[in-house]
Amino acid sequence: MRAEILDFLRQNQGKYVSGEEISRELNVSRTAVWKHIRALKQDGYQIEAHTRAGYCLRGTTGRLLPEEIKAVLTTKVMGQEIYYYPQIGSTNNEAKKLAAGGCPEGTIVVAETQNTGRGRLARGWFSPYGKGIWMSVVLRPPFSPLEASKCTLMAAVAVNRVIRQVAGVYSGIKWPNDILFQGRKLVGILTEMSAEMDAINYVVIGMGINVNIEEREFPGEIAATATSLLAVSGREIDRRMFLAAILKELETAYHLVQTGGFTSILDDWRSQSITLGKNVDVIGPDHRYSGLAIDIDNEGALLVKTAQGVRKVLAGDVSIRPVV
Numbered sequence: 001m002r003a004e005i006l007d008f009l010r011q012n013q014g015k016y017v018s019g020e021e022i023s024r025e026l027n028v029s030r031t032a033v034w035k036h037i038r039a040l041k042q043d044g045y046q047i048e049a050h051t052r053a054g055y056c057l058r059g060t061t062g063r064l065l066p067e068e069i070k071a072v073l074t075t076k077v078m079g080q081e082i083y084y085y086p087q088i089g090s091t092n093n094e095a096k097k098l099a100a101g102g103c104p105e106g107t108i109v110v111a112e113t114q115n116t117g118r119g120r121l122a123r124g125w126f127s128p129y130g131k132g133i134w135m136s137v138v139l140r141p142p143f144s145p146l147e148a149s150k151c152t153l154m155a156a157v158a159v160n161r162v163i164r165q166v167a168g169v170y171s172g173i174k175w176p177n178d179i180l181f182q183g184r185k186l187v188g189i190l191t192e193m194s195a196e197m198d199a200i201n202y203v204v205i206g207m208g209i210n211v212n213i214e215e216r217e218f219p220g221e222i223a224a225t226a227t228s229l230l231a232v233s234g235r236e237i238d239r240r241m242f243l244a245a246i247l248k249e250l251e252t253a254y255h256l257v258q259t260g261g262f263t264s265i266l267d268d269w270r271s272q273s274i275t276l277g278k279n280v281d282v283i284g285p286d287h288r289y290s291g292l293a294i295d296i297d298n299e300g301a302l303l304v305k306t307a308q309g310v311r312k313v314l315a316g317d318v319s320i321r322p323v324v
């Protein structure tokens with residue numbers, strides 16, 4: 001009922017509607033209307049109340065509340081179920097629990113802040129309150145577990161497209177899971193999976209997108225390597241519109257993959273990559289070498305040309321050498 005009352009106020013945004021009118025239109029008691037309005041105000045909605053005129057919605061909350069996202073969502077699968085948390089440990093952990101419990105494909109977990117946001121190899125992810133999109137999406141892809149790592153490439157292509165189109169920031173993808181602008185990280189993607197020998201139970205794609213973080217807010221250890229859309233473009237971005245655009249783009253890309261395989265996504269990835277054609281250092285648990293990043297293969301592995309021949313990088317850290 002809360003969502004319906006909010007919808008009704010939205011349809012009449014800027015105008016007063018009486019409690020009686022809401023109660024009549026939505027077939028709910030006046031007391032219930034009053035209680036729901038109070039809850040909406042507590043959530044941060046700017047609702048003016050006037051004894052005679054009634055209620056008037058002046059502004060929405062800047063939070064990523066499910067009803068806010070749903071009001072602008074145009075997808076069929078992605079984000080049809082939304083779990084929202086003002087604060088959480090890690091959205092990926094929560095999404096994995098929900099996925100193991102059988103939640104439908106496309107379910108998302110979104111939080112205003114994460115206390116223990118994770119990157120790869122148990123690294124931390126800085127997730128300040130209300131300033132980014134800290135979100136995880138549950139997929140149940142019909143393909144083999146060997147293909148799961150390509151979900152990271154798919155998500156990177158989708159997010160990078162939205163950054164370019166909506167924020168107007170000409171970012172690029174660094175293999176395998178980062179989106180950078182002028183060498184600084186705007187986005188990190190963490191894909192995790194649960195699978196049997198030949199089938200995937202679920203894939204969770206976690207995205208950390210630095211949206212409205214001011215340059216000076218980044219902690220010292222990442223101050224020189226991280227950036228945000230606000231810092232780069234100089235303007236604040238409506239996070240819910242941005243999130244809805246990402247889910248739409250992800251849905252399109254996922255549909256494409258399911259119907260035609262990863263080929264077109266890999267081509268898009270190549271054209272948006274900032275790794276290919278660069279000299280890179282590859283650092284793994286038991287190796288370290290340098291070479292020229294020449295391509296990604298059909299598995300999504302990075303191909304690096306070294307003095308000893310072409311080496312295939314499936315996992316590990318790749319750093320791009322600055323041009324001197």
Ligand code: BTX
Binds near residue numbers: 116186222
């Ligand atoms: P990664 O291992 O490639 O990058 C992690 C590294 O990035 C950190 O060690 C740190 O140096 C740097 N870093 C930390 N926070 C930020 C930030 N906000 N901006 C730029 N650089 C940063 C990348 O892992 C994958 C990150 C995924 C994060 C999402 S958020 C939603 C979901 N839930 C969760 O716990 N993780 C994912």
